[in-house]
Amino acid sequence: MARDYYGTLGVGRDATSEEIKRAYRKLARELHPDVNPDEAAQTRFREVTAAYEVLSDPQKRKIVDMGGDPLGNGGGGGGGARDPFGGFGLGDIMDAFFGAAGAGGGGRGPRSRVQPGSDALLRVQMSLEECATGISREIAVETAILCDLCRGSGCAEGTSPVTCDTCGGRGEIQSVQRSFLGQVVTARACPTCRGLGEVIPDPCRQCAGEGRVRARRTITAKIPPGVADGVRVRLSGQGEVGPGGGPAGDLYIEVEELPHATFEREGADLHCTLRIPMTTAVLGAVVPLDAIDGRIELELEPGTQPGAELLLTGRGLPRLRSTGRVDGRGDLHVHVEVDIPTRLDARQAELVRELATLRGEEQHSLATANSRTGGLFAKFRSRR
Numbered sequence: 001m002a003r004d005y006y007g008t009l010g011v012g013r014d015a016t017s018e019e020i021k022r023a024y025r026k027l028a029r030e031l032h033p034d035v036n037p038d039e040a041a042q043t044r045f046r047e048v049t050a051a052y053e054v055l056s057d058p059q060k061r062k063i064v065d066m067g068g069d070p071l072g073n074g075g076g077g078g079g080g081a082r083d084p085f086g087g088f089g090l091g092d093i094m095d096a097f098f099g100a101a102g103a104g105g106g107g108r109g110p111r112s113r114v115q116p117g118s119d120a121l122l123r124v125q126m127s128l129e130e131c132a133t134g135i136s137r138e139i140a141v142e143t144a145i146l147c148d149l150c151r152g153s154g155c156a157e158g159t160s161p162v163t164c165d166t167c168g169g170r171g172e173i174q175s176v177q178r179s180f181l182g183q184v185v186t187a188r189a190c191p192t193c194r195g196l197g198e199v200i201p202d203p204c205r206q207c208a209g210e211g212r213v214r215a216r217r218t219i220t221a222k223i224p225p226g227v228a229d230g231v232r233v234r235l236s237g238q239g240e241v242g243p244g245g246g247p248a249g250d251l252y253i254e255v256e257e258l259p260h261a262t263f264e265r266e267g268a269d270l271h272c273t274l275r276i277p278m279t280t281a282v283l284g285a286v287v288p289l290d291a292i293d294g295r296i297e298l299e300l301e302p303g304t305q306p307g308a309e310l311l312l313t314g315r316g317l318p319r320l321r322s323t324g325r326v327d328g329r330g331d332l333h334v335h336v337e338v339d340i341p342t343r344l345d346a347r348q349a350e351l352v353r354e355l356a357t358l359r360g361e362e363q364h365s366l367a368t369a370n371s372r373t374g375g376l377f378a379k380f381r382s383r384r
């Protein structure tokens with residue numbers, strides 16, 4: 001059975017491409033793995049993305065409307081090829097029935113010279129500190145922009161496109177073939193005008209008829225606080241200008257988070273390890289600690305144990321919600337390690353020995369299951 005792509009996105013069969021885009025964005029905001037790490041949500045995210053990929057492509061959508069499945073897996077009577085127009089699959093039959101222009105043609109008649117531009121992706125490296133505060137940074141972007149000489153028309157000044165002689169402006173060339181379906185008319189894109197139905201006799205000298213040129217520009221990227229590795233910020237209409245000066249796609253800025261020397265990240269929570277001398281563990285102390293948001297005076301109780309974990313509520317990273325708003329902060333977990341000295345001079349050894357005597361600890365004693373900690377094996381048991 002063909003998959004129900006419309007149902008997956010929750011739109012009707014007559015939805016416009018704008019409605020499809022809106023429905024996808026809404027679902028993607030709820031289901032994106034950065035927002036919703038739940039396994040079921042991720043599966044659903046993949047389904048929703050596949051449905052959008054299909055329904056946002058007019059050719060693939062046409063196949064769906066015919067009862068087929070452009071992504072294969074037993075698509076209704078189709079060849080099951082991933083690219084419906086590569087090889088002999090459903091695409092060929094579709095072409096035969098509808099007379100669509102072969103390669104990339106968009107239905108009957110010539111296709112438009114003006115096509116929407118694609119999205120562009122840019123990565124920015126950010127330290128953990130920058131992820132905590134957010135940044136506003138100037139970055140260089142290179143994309144296709146509108147050719148300012150011809151304003152996207154692709155024609156030299158004072159000239160305009162003329163009808164293609166080869167196809168007479170239809171953009172396609174038809175031929176009659178015999179096939180297992182009987183006699184069918186197939187159509188392919190006109191090679192002279194590439195399916196456009198018109199040619200530019202005198203192309204613009206700056207863009208060679210493309211209507212767009214590549215250019216470098218500087219933009220200010222604003223990244224909100226609380227972002228993590230892989231999070232993307234979208235700048236609407238800042239992507240590639242399309243062929244023929246078509247509307248620009250979007251520009252996505254993807255965060256590449258650099259590892260931090262001190263902190264390990266777990267969502268909005270931070271973890272760090274604090275090594276203290278044995279004497280500090282015994283006596284307790286106030287030690288300074290550089291948290292992500294400033295210095296902390298960390299209070300260690302006398303008798304702090306190795307492996308102790310101190311929780312500093314709200315001293316982690318800002319918690320960025322899918323709405324783009326910051327909602328509170330995560331916590332900072334400080335894991336305590338105690339350094340046992342490996343070498344003592346004579347005087348130090350004497351003092352420790354004296355302490356041992358005072359505490360009645362000269363004798364070694366094996367921890368038993370009845371002792372206060374429950375012994376070594378109790379610890380293993382409790383882990384199960």
Ligand SMILES: [Zn+2]
Binds near residue numbers: 165166167168169193
């Ligand atoms: Zn032509």
Ligand SMILES: [Zn+2]
Binds near residue numbers: 149151152155212
């Ligand atoms: Zn131009």
